[in-house]
Amino acid sequence: MLAVTGIALxxxxxxxxxxxxxxxxxxxxxxxxxxxxxxxxIFGVLRLINFAHGxxxxxxxxxxxxxxWLGFPLPVSMVVGVATTAVLGVxxxxxxxxxxxxKRVGELQLLLLALGLAFFMRNAIAFVAGPExxxxxxxxxxxxxxxxxxxxxxxxxxxxxxxxxxLVVALVLRYSSLxxxxxxxxxxxxxxxxxxxxxxxxxxxxxxASAGLAGLAGILYALPAGSVNPNLGFSLILSIFAAVIVGGxxxxxxxxxxGLLIGLVQEWSTLVIDPAMKxxxxxxxxxxxxxxxxxxxxxxxxxxxx
Amino acid sequence: MPGPLDDDLTRPLEGAAEAASAEGPTGPAxxxxxxxxxxxxxxxxxxxxxGTLEARLAAVPWWAWLTLLVAAACLVPVVSDSGYxxxxxxDTVVFMLLALGLNIVVGWGGLLDLGYVAFFGIGAYAYAMLASDQFGVHLPSIxxxxxVALIGFVAGWLVGLPSRRLTGDYLAIVTLFFFQIFLTFTxxxxxxxxxxxxNGPNGILDLDAFSFFGWTLSTTTAQGQFGIAYLxxxxxxxxIVYVALRLLNDSRTGRAWRSLREDPLAAELMGMPVNWLKLxxxxxxxxxxxxxxxxxAALNGSVFPQDFAFPLLIAVYTMVILxxxxxxxxxxxxxxxxxxxxxxxxxxxxxxxxxYMLALLALVGVFRLSRQLAVVLGGTIVLGFAxxxxxxxxxxxxxxxxQGSGRVADxxxxxxxxxxxxxxxxxxxxxIGLIALVLMLSLLHGWxxxxxxxxxxxxxxxxxxxxxLAKPEPTRYVVLGAILVAVMIVRPNGLLGERRVExx
Numbered sequence: 149m150l151a152v153t154g155i156a157l158x159x160x161x162x163x164x165x166x167x168x169x170x171x172x173x174x175x176x177x178x179x180x181x182x183x184x185x186x187x188x189x190i191f192g193v194l195r196l197i198n199f200a201h202g203x204x205x206x207x208x209x210x211x212x213x214x215x216x217w218l219g220f221p222l223p224v225s226m227v228v229g230v231a232t233t234a235v236l237g238v239x240x241x242x243x244x245x246x247x248x249x250x251k252r253v254g255e256l257q258l259l260l261l262a263l264g265l266a267f268f269m270r271n272a273i274a275f276v277a278g279p280e281x282x283x284x285x286x287x288x289x290x291x292x293x294x295x296x297x298x299x300x301x302x303x304x305x306x307x308x309x310x311x312x313x314x315l316v317v318a319l320v321l322r323y324s325s326l327x328x329x330x331x332x333x334x335x336x337x338x339x340x341x342x343x344x345x346x347x348x349x350x351x352x353x354x355x356x357a358s359a360g361l362a363g364l365a366g367i368l369y370a371l372p373a374g375s376v377n378p379n380l381g382f383s384l385i386l387s388i389f390a391a392v393i394v395g396g397x398x399x400x401x402x403x404x405x406x407g408l409l410i411g412l413v414q415e416w417s418t419l420v421i422d423p424a425m426k427x428x429x430x431x432x433x434x435x436x437x438x439x440x441x442x443x444x445x446x447x448x449x450x451x452x453x454x
Numbered sequence: 455m456p457g458p459l460d461d462d463l464t465r466p467l468e469g470a471a472e473a474a475s476a477e478g479p480t481g482p483a484x485x486x487x488x489x490x491x492x493x494x495x496x497x498x499x500x501x502x503x504x505g506t507l508e509a510r511l512a513a514v515p516w517w518a519w520l521t522l523l524v525a526a527a528c529l530v531p532v533v534s535d536s537g538y539x540x541x542x543x544x545d546t547v548v549f550m551l552l553a554l555g556l557n558i559v560v561g562w563g564g565l566l567d568l569g570y571v572a573f574f575g576i577g578a579y580a581y582a583m584l585a586s587d588q589f590g591v592h593l594p595s596i597x598x599x600x601x602v603a604l605i606g607f608v609a610g611w612l613v614g615l616p617s618r619r620l621t622g623d624y625l626a627i628v629t630l631f632f633f634q635i636f637l638t639f640t641x642x643x644x645x646x647x648x649x650x651x652x653n654g655p656n657g658i659l660d661l662d663a664f665s666f667f668g669w670t671l672s673t674t675t676a677q678g679q680f681g682i683a684y685l686x687x688x689x690x691x692x693x694i695v696y697v698a699l700r701l702l703n704d705s706r707t708g709r710a711w712r713s714l715r716e717d718p719l720a721a722e723l724m725g726m727p728v729n730w731l732k733l734x735x736x737x738x739x740x741x742x743x744x745x746x747x748x749x750x751a752a753l754n755g756s757v758f759p760q761d762f763a764f765p766l767l768i769a770v771y772t773m774v775i776l777x778x779x780x781x782x783x784x785x786x787x788x789x790x791x792x793x794x795x796x797x798x799x800x801x802x803x804x805x806x807x808x809x810y811m812l813a814l815l816a817l818v819g820v821f822r823l824s825r826q827l828a829v830v831l832g833g834t835i836v837l838g839f840a841x842x843x844x845x846x847x848x849x850x851x852x853x854x855x856x857q858g859s860g861r862v863a864d865x866x867x868x869x870x871x872x873x874x875x876x877x878x879x880x881x882x883x884x885x886i887g888l889i890a891l892v893l894m895l896s897l898l899h900g901w902x903x904x905x906x907x908x909x910x911x912x913x914x915x916x917x918x919x920x921x922x923l924a925k926p927e928p929t930r931y932v933v934l935g936a937i938l939v940a941v942m943i944v945r946p947n948g949l950l951g952e953r954r955v956e957x958x
Contacts, residue, residue, distance in 0.1 A: 197623040243893030253946045259566050259626055260775060261942040267768045268935030272889070275928045276882040382764075386634055389627045424642045431631045435616055438624065
């Protein structure tokens with residue numbers, strides 16, 4: 149279906165334009181995918197929709213800006229951003245989520261807590277760093293020509309890093325012991341516990357990975373965009389949610405592919421409709437998937453409700 | 455489950471009353487499960503003075519509370535002739551209405567609707583399109599208001615439709631998307647197929663004022679102040695909605711909603727039309743929100759996309775959660791508290807007093823009147839005076855930056871370090887340090903916790919005086935988010951929410 153749409157768009161709007169938006173779609177898709185995989189892992193393991201995930205993206209990008217401001221070279225700043233966001237994820241798990249889970253509060257309360265946390269974090273970041281745009285530090289003027297298509301140099305590097313990390317995440321999940329344990333937890337935390345997996349440790353690792361990948365996603369978004377502001381994460385989180393659901397909630401590979409798919413579809417849509425309505429296209433895809441295939445495009449046919 | 459079923463379970467068996475009376479009135483009744491029979495009491499009873507007070511207050515009928523609320527709201531213009539106070543009273547009534555509407559969805563239906571404010575916006579925009587020059591339509595208010603409520607109902611119905619097959623968290627995402635699309639559409643709706651629908655960020659201006667049977671409610675007085683008629687219009691709408699919802703809650707549908715919230719699976723097994731009930735809750739909530747939208751739209755005479763932003767959603771949720779989802783009186787009280795709090799935070803002097811008062815209340819609430827409370831309070835006060843004395847001895851400029859006047863300001867300027875000139879790194883570092891300390895507190899116990907609590911409190915006062923008061927606007931949002939998080943952790947059922955015991 150994707151191919152048919154692509155060919156139709158190509159015939160209608162011209163192949164060069166299609167190639168350009170496809171390239172943009174892959175660029176967008178890689179940070180959606182990185183954001184989505186962390187969100188879906190946390191959901192899979194803890195059954196928690198982390199509304200504050202978007203703020204992890206913002207936090208990572210701001211930490212990179214802080215690194216730049218302290219005078220580190222850009223690659224070091226990027227590592228600082230990812231590492232501090234991972235630490236933030238762990239700190240929140242230990243200081244907030246674990247005590248709350250111990251109290252056995254309801255699902256609705258957990259969701260509202262995540263929502264309140266997201267709002268708090270966004271405004272706390274705006275409070276400390278100021279609401280204005282800040283330069284991200286990447287070079288956004290240099291461009292590279294790929295045949296008839298054009299892509300920013302920073303964009304190309306960011307995409308390369310993103311796709312590499314996506315591949316590494318997929319391999320780690322597939323082949324390493326840690327990845328297998330994480331997936332086991334995502335299937336059933338009780339069963340995983342009975343087979344002797346240290347669930348507390350895996351949950352911590354999952355938070356670190358989820359937040360770290362989100363931080364990276366924020367950085368890879370901010371660098372080509374050239375600037376960061378406190379609403380960075382919120383502007384992306386809906387597309388990331390769409391990617392998670394399209395890929396099947398809790399399914400890490402699905403989230404990776406779903407992220408790329410949402411990026412592609414949203415960019416393609418800009419050929420036909422007002423780019424400001426991109427988010428509506430993501431919504432349309434989401435609704436279609438929910439109505440036709442609620443377990444997600446790449447789900448295993450497991451029912452949505454637990 | 456309350457109601458008839460409870461009676462069936464707990465009714466004594468035939469002849470049990472005679473057998474029981476033989477053992478005297480205090481002995482356990484034969485054929486009657488004591489644990490089940492006392493189930494209802496255990497849910498609500500608390501011991502001590504608080505319990506007695508609570509029981510007395512709970513015995514006050516709902517219409518008495520409603521009368522009290524309405525009378526208090528009606529008396530606001532009598533007490534104060536300031537246009538500002540009256541306008542705040544109007545906004546508070548609007549918040550009360552919004553909280554009542556959200557209570558249907560969250561408190562009764564148990565659904566997480568993150569698009570709620572969009573329905574408020576849809577109501578306002580619908581009124582704007584039906585009663586302005588935008589399309590040249592000028593419906594009389596008596597037609598437009600019910601029509602808008604109906605539009606809200608239908609819109610809620612349509613958005614709820616995908617929720618047929620969705621569980622709570624999917625619904626939250628779908629409605630959040632819907633909210634975002636509403637904002638996108640209102641912001642970019644100035645060129646839909648070459649026709650301007652919403653005028654984009656410029657909004658729709660010059661709406662008709664409310665007008666009933668030739669009598670127009672003017673939005674401003676002759677002196678240009680807030681038109682008091684709108685406060686009374688809002689109160690009338692509030693009274694009608696409150697009573698209607700009360701009746702709805704006591705009806706068959708209301709009971710079905712409650713059972714749906716407690717356990718959807720059990721409700722479905724009992725043969726309840728779960729999807730139908732969810733849609734109904736959604737649509738009723740949306741309808742109330744849309745109705746409320748007409749009030750603000752008519753008073754402001756204009757609608758803009760930025761009137762329906764994300765912070766408003768968080769504010770309404772905080773009201774419902776703080777008051778206690780499910781309790782009509784609770785959410786209304788929550789709305790009053792949050793609305794007043796947000797207004798108070800606009801003024802540095804008031805918000806300073808508010809901060810110390812709330813901190814004290816919270817401490818008493820956590821520690822009761824105990825030795826620990828004395829230690830924490832005493833420790834914090836001593837630490838404050840010591841720190842200020844040391845800072846003052848090093849350099850006078852470190853302690854002479856206190857703004858404002860009044861008793862609280864005089865007192866706190868003797869206690870908190872407020873430098874005249876704040877180095878730029880201090881604000882972020884102390885702020886982040888405060889958040890880290892608070893997170894750490896949740897991990898500690900016993901005396902270590904109290905030892906950490908003392909500097910945390912002092913740091914909180916320092917941050918409040920030096921950093922937060924300087925930026926009132928983000929402070930309001932930060933406080934709002936912090937309240938929502940804190941209520942969820944400390945008292946997930948809110949102030950007046952139904953407390954439930956887990957039946958194991």
